[in-house]
Amino acid sequence: MNITITKTTTPKAKPVMENLPFGKFFSDHMFVMDYTEGKGWHDPRIVPYGPLQLDPSAMVFHYAQEIFEGLKAYKSKDGQVRLFRPRKNFERLNLSAERLAIPELDVDFCVEALKQLVDLDRDWIPEQEGASLYIRPFIIATDEFLGVRPSSTYKFIIICSPSGLYYPEGLDPVKIYVEDTYVRTVRGATGFTKTGGNYASSIKAQVIAHERGYSQVLWLDGVERKYIEEVGAMNIFFKINGEVVTPMLNGSILGGITRMSTIELAKKWGIPVSERKISIQEVYEAYENGTLEECFGTGTAAIISPVGELRWGDKVMNVNNNQIGEVTQRIFDTITGIQNGTLEDEMDWVITID
Ligand code: PLP
């Protein structure tokens, strides 16, 4: 399929790239493609960024048949544009699509479309340390209909946002609130997908955590509220007695690409790493007996975020004296070095746009 390109005639002023917020500014262009039952995906195009016109009855507004992704483009010191593992995001978009009864996409085509879009808007990629072009591909159901069934029409859109890190704390350890009342999802539901509904149902707990002075919620399993799942926008890792542990993917946790990259690096370095069930009680006991050495979150928007405090009911765990741990720092340095091109891409993770 040929992608048509309509360039903007009114380029926007770029934001000040120092201290960029996350996800507030958007580049000059977006990619759009339509789906119609019987015809498949069609009319791929890059057009000026701007509002969509949708009927108020469009199904996405009512039943949230919607999925999204998040990935980043970086510019190296010599001006090379670098995408971090983009195929993984489109493969995961297809996993989400399958669960939400949305038609799947061709991964190679998506990567090509993304390369063309980012190439056109390459001047929007911030070069400041810690900043990047955050890329948001998403699919929405557009049938004008109020019955509950899969839509027969969709839009696939990619927008780009020059952004700083998700947490203003950066590499300073964040405080996390262990949520034992509300749950995010249960196995069999949509926890392993990136669909808006997962986030909608998480907002209330996040508001409460913020009011209590915590940046995010750590979710426990939806059945027993015992086993650790993930954070609002990150997967979670612990280092206990020399072993790096993260909850295994069980159907209710998002299979993060930063999580996958962290596990691959730890294995390569010979650090013991296991994906298994881990209860909040086990973490608390490790804290009590002095073997909880590090805790960090992993995610595209936040990259690696050290956790300095975990609150579980009336128990407060101060991890590693509120300092970033050795493994956390090494993972952060390696992933960001590969992303921005200051380290060799030994893992073959980066796709460049020349
Ligand atoms: N868990 C949730 C709920 C997320 O929203 C994200 C972010 O995308 C992650 C984990 C981390 O996934 P990734 O590393 O692919 O960004």
Ligand code: COI
């Ligand atoms: C990410 O892309 O890392 C996200 O977590 C998406 C969003 C919820 C910020």
